[in-house]
Amino acid sequence: GHAEGERQAVSLALRMAAAHRARVTLLHVLRRVEAPSAHWLDAIDNLHRALDGHSRDPGAAIREREAELRAFLEREIPADARHAVDIHFECRVGDVATEIVRATRALAADLVVLRR
Numbered sequence: 001g002h003a004e005g006e007r008q009a010v011s012l013a014l015r016m017a018a019a020h021r022a023r024v025t026l027l028h029v030l031r032r033v034e035a036p037s038a039h040w041l042d043a044i045d046n047l048h049r050a051l052d053g054h055s056r057d058p059g060a061a062i063r064e065r066e067a068e069l070r071a072f073l074e075r076e077i078p079a080d081a082r083h084a085v086d087i088h089f090e091c092r093v094g095d096v097a098t099e100i101v102r103a104t105r106a107l108a109a110d111l112v113v114l115r116r
Helices: 002-020 040-052 058-076 079-083 096-107
Strands: 023-030 086-093
Touching: 002 023, 002 058, 002 079, 023 058, 023 096, 058 086, 086 096
Parallel strands: 023 086
Antiparallel strands: none
16 A cells, blocks of 8 residues: 555665665655646645645645654654664655655755655
């Protein structure tokens, strides 16, 4: 499932980073709806976002996702694996592929591990 794919990707990244004394940045991209859609399901999704404040305050959505990432890490990854590596969290808003490329460049990343 989704969580299993994340757990495997993070475990792999942490093992590789520990072997090379590298830093790990866990990146999550929140998609932004760029243009209004005529599809009724998109309208419902936009309404839910507006009601929970994400469209008005993307900072709140980012802080919420970072907290979820930290909780996931503590729940799914053994403590020795977490403490062996310098782990950073980053959450961005925008197009997923574009933000991954931007983060990779900004961090001067040598390797990117993605989950399926």
